[in-house]
Amino acid sequence: MRCSKPVAAALTVLALASTLGCQPVARAEGRMRQIYETPDGRIRIVGRAELGTGEAEAIAGRVQAAYDWVARTQAWPDAAPLSAPLQVTVAETPGVLGVAMKDRFKVGLAYLRSDPVLSAGTLAHELTHIQDRREVRPSGVPGFIAEGRGLTDGFMYRRSLGYPPQPYDRSLARAIAGYTAADAAAVLDDLSPGDLADPAANRRLEFIGAWFVEFLRTRCGGAGFVDVQPRLARVITEMRGGADFGAAFKDVFGLDWDATRTAFVAEARQTRGAERLKGTIWQGLAEAPHSKTP
Ligand SMILES: [Zn+2]
Numbered sequence: 001m002r003c004s005k006p007v008a009a010a011l012t013v014l015a016l017a018s019t020l021g022c023q024p025v026a027r028a029e030g031r032m033r034q035i036y037e038t039p040d041g042r043i044r045i046v047g048r049a050e051l052g053t054g055e056a057e058a059i060a061g062r063v064q065a066a067y068d069w070v071a072r073t074q075a076w077p078d079a080a081p082l083s084a085p086l087q088v089t090v091a092e093t094p095g096v097l098g099v100a101m102k103d104r105f106k107v108g109l110a111y112l113r114s115d116p117v118l119s120a121g122t123l124a125h126e127l128t129h130i131q132d133r134r135e136v137r138p139s140g141v142p143g144f145i146a147e148g149r150g151l152t153d154g155f156m157y158r159r160s161l162g163y164p165p166q167p168y169d170r171s172l173a174r175a176i177a178g179y180t181a182a183d184a185a186a187v188l189d190d191l192s193p194g195d196l197a198d199p200a201a202n203r204r205l206e207f208i209g210a211w212f213v214e215f216l217r218t219r220c221g222g223a224g225f226v227d228v229q230p231r232l233a234r235v236i237t238e239m240r241g242g243a244d245f246g247a248a249f250k251d252v253f254g255l256d257w258d259a260t261r262t263a264f265v266a267e268a269r270q271t272r273g274a275e276r277l278k279g280t281i282w283q284g285l286a287e288a289p290h291s292k293t294p
Pocket residue numbers: 010011012125129146147150
């Protein structure tokens with residue numbers, strides 16, 4: 001295990017820098033202040049003068065809907081840590097779409113405005129991290145597990161809203177289709193919260209993490225575990241109680257961690273391309289889109 005730097009936040013630096021970078025981002029003006037709070041006090045929206053009350057209320061509604069979806073998907077056994085007020089800072093961080101901490105996260109206003117489809121997924125992604133971090137403090141969840149949960153939740157939340165797969169999803173699917181057994185082993189051998197200093201390594205960690213979550217759901221142990229997300233939530237709850245990742249994994253999935261790692265690396269060695277994605281949420285996305293014109 002590599003030594004991890006103390007990292008206060010889980011960053012979502014999606015391979016979408018151009019999505020944000022190409023947008024004309026208005027110069028932020030004024031101090032940060034609370035713009036809106038939901039009547040039940042669960043969600044507070046913080047921003048600058050450029051964000052009006054009406055838009056802040058609409059953003060709070062989007063956050064609430066994503067949070068409710070994540071809570072249902074994860075089926076957390078203990079909701080108590082999740083009831084604390086959540087602060088959402090809506091402001092730009094160049095190159096970063098979302099940043100999650102324990103009880104607050106940050107998301108870009110220009111991103112929310114310009115890309116309602118992908119940013120919906122980012123909300124679900126970050127809220128998945130929020131729940132993990134509220135359970136295990138400081139975060140001891142392996143980085144590939146945390147990001148794998150976040151990415152698959154983000155994608156599935158977008159799909160639940162009826163949004164079609166995006167170019168980002170095709171890029172992720174093609175990357176997963178091409179990873180080697182050495183890539184898979186390198187990611188699963190590192191149980192640290194992740195190394196965010198190297199964007200390329202971070203991208204591999206996120207994408208292979210997502211693939212691993214889908215491997216658990218569809219193939220691991222033969223038929224896989226359809227309830228993979230609630231099970232991983234229980235793994236994290238057990239880690240809150242002091243269990244290490246491998247022990248918690250064995251308790252919840254009934255599988256030896258080292259054997260599971262070996263099975264995943266074998267999957268990476270034996271499969272490739274479209275075959276690898278069969279049955280996963282990215283099936284068919286690695287190929288070039290078909291033209292509808294003859
Ligand atoms: Zn993330």
